[in-house]
Amino acid sequence: MKRLALITAIMALGLSGCLKNPFSTRGSQQPVGSSGTWETPATPEVAVRNLLYAYNEKNIQNYEHCFDDTFRFSAPQDSVEAEAQGNGYLYQGWDKTIERQVTEGIFANFLQTGRYLDLLMVPSADYPDSIGDSTYVIYRDYTLRTIVSDTLGTDTTTFRGLAAFHLSQSAFSFWSIYLWEELPSEVVVHNWAQFKALYRTR
Numbered sequence: 001m002k003r004l005a006l007i008t009a010i011m012a013l014g015l016s017g018c019l020k021n022p023f024s025t026r027g028s029q030q031p032v033g034s035s036g037t038w039e040t041p042a043t044p045e046v047a048v049r050n051l052l053y054a055y056n057e058k059n060i061q062n063y064e065h066c067f068d069d070t071f072r073f074s075a076p077q078d079s080v081e082a083e084a085q086g087n088g089y090l091y092q093g094w095d096k097t098i099e100r101q102v103t104e105g106i107f108a109n110f111l112q113t114g115r116y117l118d119l120l121m122v123p124s125a126d127y128p129d130s131i132g133d134s135t136y137v138i139y140r141d142y143t144l145r146t147i148v149s150d151t152l153g154t155d156t157t158t159f160r161g162l163a164a165f166h167l168s169q170s171a172f173s174f175w176s177i178y179l180w181e182e183l184p185s186e187v188v189v190h191n192w193a194q195f196k197a198l199y200r201t202r
């Protein structure tokens with residue numbers, strides 16, 4: 001009898017360890033999809049802010065989600081200069097696939113030890129945002145800084161310029177970027193388009 005009671009007690013303890021406590025608090029679920037900072041792009045400003053977050057966090061999935069499938073990147077001034085130097089292909093046919101390939105290369109490079117990438121974007125004082133019926137153009141002055149440190153020292157490069165992000169609404173009323181223009185400048189020495197072109201492989 002004592003032996004039966006002991007076996008019953010042991011089985012009860014084992015089962016209780018497998019069962020959930022109905023009064024315990026529920027653990028938080030892991031987010032579905034990509035990690036990182038992401039806001040629902042219910043406004044054009046949020047869509048561009050998501051791009052900023054994704055770039056600084058080097059999150060390629062979130063970055064790619066900022067763009068429409070019809071996305072194009074345009075840098076007219078840099079394209080003319082590249083053509084004159086025999087590198088015109090650098091800015092030709094720049095679609096969403098090229099944007100992802102280029103940015104994957106950038107992120108992979110700056111995820112390495114001793115490499116740092118920082119992007120800052122602010123509304124342009126000279127170009128107010130333009131609102132249409134179902135389109136929107138956001139102008140952002142940007143500063144992109146890269147730092148590379150190795151045994152020979154530290155190299156810091158700053159890229160500055162003005163970007164125009166053209167956005168449209170999807171069927172779910174979310175905004176995405178369908179055109180990104182690097183606007184010409186006579187005073188900027190190094191811009192974002194030139195930085196991105198360094199990572200383009202035909």
